[in-house]
Amino acid sequence: MSGNKKAFYFLLIPVLLWLVLxxxxxxxxxxxxxxxxxxxSSSAFSLENYTIFFEEKIYWFTFLNTVLYAIGITLLAFVVTFPVAFYLTKVVDRxxxxxxxxxxxxxxxxxxLVTIYGWVIILGDHGVINESLKWLGIIDKPLPLLYNNFSMSIGLLYMSMLFMTIPVMTTLESLDDSLIEAASDLGASKFTIFRRIIIPHAMPGIVNGGIIVFMLVIGDYVAPNILGGKSNLWFTEQIYNQFLSTFNxxxxxxxxxxxxxxxSAVIWMALKLSGQKLEKVGS
Amino acid sequence: MIRSLPNSPLYKYGYRFYITLFFIFLVLPLIAISVLAFNDSNSIALPWHGFSLDWFFANNDNRVGLFHDEDLLRSIWISVETAFAMAILSTVVGTMAALLFEQEKFKFKGLLYFFAIAPLVIPGVILGISILLSSSYVGEILDTKFGIDTEVFSPGFWLVVFGQFSFGATYALLLVSARLKKFDPQLEEAALSLKASRLQAIRYITIPFLKPAIIGAFAVTFIMSFSNFNTTIFLVGSDPTLPVELFSRIKFSSTPVLNAVSFMIVLFITIVATISLFTNRKK
Incomplete structure (x- = not known):
């Protein structure tokens, strides 16, 4: 075996073990x-697990609810953090x-875990917000801020949004300021510059960030379970229950x-619509 | 709009106001945890009953502080061990994968690369349950067919390490690849023409060049492991890691000792972040 081949197998085998196993x-x-x-115990194939999913409303409805929430939180993460990414790369003093x-x-x-716990402390009946409002005399009884869809959404947004901010900042850093200056000199409004120059340039970062945020939210268990209500509908909770409570x-x-x-389908569509490849998501 | 263009005061101050609100949103949970870790109270939230170090040092019937809470300390130690093993494995295999995918040509490279970066878009729950399924399957076969009782395949320390490594290696691969792309292949060619073997060239030329990225990958995967919950929960045995222990305490028995341990984590991360800020500034 030549030295080059030896090096090749030396690198290949651990990687193959990782990926295959x-x-x-x-x-x-x-x-x-x-x-x-x-x-x-017979090894016959059966569709029963899937028919149960489609027959029991609680399952497919939870599934649908989770997907829609994940899409909503992804859009929200973009709206909330895009101005921050722009500010940190283009506006604030270096x-x-x-x-x-x-x-x-x-x-x-x-x-x-720690940050979600922080939100429990902030949103609870004796939390920072309710106690402050009481102290200011605005309310007498605590507002129901915790254990509902509102607190769940805050938690999901908080734990995922920074995965949007960072890839967007990377793409904005590569945007040449003189393009914006030129557009502005030629009389383009802020909105036009935003829509025609900034967004198209940042698109790869937005798509990368969006994919990661979506994946994190749809697969999250901690925020829905700790911050969500007792009757909240989150699909990963169904998976956890099957594995860790009913052992089915x-x-x-x-x-x-x-x-x-x-x-995978949503991510694939996002990649298709934006003309990107999965290989670029990590970079 | 950007640094070099004039802005209306409304735009400037309005923007600054939004950014301030955003950063308050960002640090509020961390500050709330940190302050309330020193509250002389048996409840995790407000009202404030005065300053106390009880939740760090007390050891009596009412209060057990962090430094006397055996279970919590044990879970921290388990998390450190897990993170150390996972980060070493991930960094080594991730670096090998980076060398393999950046520098070697072989059949099915595209397909293998696809599997190597797939963990980026696979929710952590899925990795957890699928690794649990196959490992228990293998363990069962070894037990029933061969009578070998193997601990490695049942939930426990090593299964957690391997479960986290399955995605940790992906992040290490991406971080090391990013630096490897800047590597001048002529350096290695020079070594090869001076009769170094390929492995020697990697050892003495490429690895030293990659060192900052390798250290970065170790740090990132260590932190990922330390805070991972979604994959870990399925693979953990009777020794919970810190996030698993925190989760069950938040759900069933929260006392301010949770604030104390969270405060220690926030403090540690802030110190690490400050150090990295100053070392980056020096460069």
Whole structure:
């Protein structure tokens, strides 16, 4: 074996082990398990897990609800953080830019559990907001801010939005200021500059960020479970229940597979519509 | 609109106001946690009952502070061990994958690359359940057919490490690839023409060049592991990691000791972030 070949196999084998054992085989297993019926030891394939999904309204309705929420939170994350990304790359004094960018990273690094817990403290009946409003004499009884769809949405937005901001900032950094200056000199309004120059240039970042945000929200369990209400409808909770409470793994596998299909389909559509490739998402 | 163009005061101050609101939204949970960690109260939220270090140091019937809370301390230690193992594995295999995909040509490279970056868009729950399914399947076969009782395949430390590594390697691959793209291949060619083997060239030329990215990948994957919940929850055995322990405490028994541990995490991350700000500034 020549030295080059040796190096090639030295690199290839660990990578193959990773991909085959931890990515490819488990997903095939997920697919196969979803066609098996719990308690039935015969290896016959059955569609039962999927028919249950479509027959029980609670399942498909939760599924639909989750997908729509994930799309909504993704759009919201764009609207909320795009001005911030633009400000940090194009407007703020460069002195402060790196400091403020670092501030964006801190909640990400601290992690979801801690920040979601922070929102429990803020939104609860004796939380920061209710106690402040009481102290100011605006309310007598606490507002119902926690354990509903409002608090769930805040949590989902908070834990995902920075994954939109950072790729958008990367694309905006590569936008030459003189393009904006030229457009402005030629009399373009702010709105026109925004629509015709800034958005098209930032599009790859917006799509990358949108894909990551969507995937994080649709697969999240912590924010819906901790901040959402008792009767809230979130699909990953159904998957968790099947795996960790009722131990019907095959049913859970079918739910998991459906979640994988819908998230891949939405991501694929986003890539098609924007003419991008998956290879670019990570960069 | 941008630094070089004149702006109306309304635009300027309106924009600044929005950015201020955004950053308040961003740091509010972190500040609320940190302040209330020092509240002399048995409730996690307001009202404020005065300053106290009880939730760090107390050890009596009413209050058990962080430094006497055996379960919590143990979960922190488990998280550190897990993160260390996961970050080393991810960085090593991710770097190998970067070298493989950037520098080698082989059949099915595109397809393998697709699988390597797929974890970016696969929700963490799915990775968790599919790895749980296949590992328990393999464990069962080994047990029933061969009578081998293997702990590696049942939920526990190593399954968590491998589950997190399945996506950690993807991030390491992307971070190292980004730097490898800037590598001048002539450097390696020079080494090869001086009779170095390919592996020697990688060891003495390429790896030193990649060092900053490799260190970065280690740090990023370490933090990812330390805060991961969605994949970990399915693979964890009787030794919970910190996020898993936090989750069950938030759900079932929250005391301000949660604020104390969250405060320690926020403090640690802020210190790391400040150090990185100053080291970047020096360059």
């Amino acid at each position: 931890l990515i490819i085989i488990p997903h095939i297993d997920l697919f196969i398990s979803s066609f098996k019926v719990d308690g039935d 002195k402060y830019a790196s400091f403020l960018t670092l501030m964006l990273l801190i909640p990400l690094w601290v992690g979801e 793994w095959n049913q859970g596998a079918a739910f998991g597979f459906l979640l994988l299909v819908i998230s």
